[in-house]
Amino acid sequence: MTVQAFSQVVLGAMVLVAAASPLRVERLESGLRVAASLPRPTYDAGQVVEVSLTATNTGGAPVSVTFTSGQRFDLVIRRPRGDAVWRWSHDKAFIQVIQIVTLQPGESLSFKIPWDQTDYQGLRVDPGPYEAVAVFLGATGGAREIRLPPLAFTIGH
DSSP, X not given: OOHHHHHHHHHHHXXXXXXXXXXEEEEEETTEEEEEEESOSEEOTTOOEEEEEEEXXXXXXXXXXXXXXXXXXXXXXXXXXXXXXXXXXXXXXXXXXXEEEEEOTTOEEEEEEEEOSBOTTSOBOOSEEEEEEXXXXXXXXXXXXXXXXXXXXXXXX
């Protein structure tokens, strides 16, 4: 094998590894690191897209998180131009109660949020690019909610 052929194989393998690596975004707010991730950038038509959302106390002291209802998170799926095609909470009702959860240093709250590639009417969405915007609804210090940057992904044909 020539050096050029070897370098093409190595480069090809590096591209495959980069394409398979999870997508992740995070924000730090009042000692709480909120992160969302997708396991892959591309999904087959009909394949469940599952977003992981985790809020972790990264500080050295307990952090109190206040929830104003039974809802702990939300997830919006939108097209890159910004129009929402689906929202996790759109067909759900939540108990209206204030609850305070105290996270000890290093402790986390974790959620898995599945989307079955359907829109608000339950119809399958078209293939193409989409964005998942995860929102953590626990209030800490100054923030009432923590909205993460979008995770870009594509639905294939």
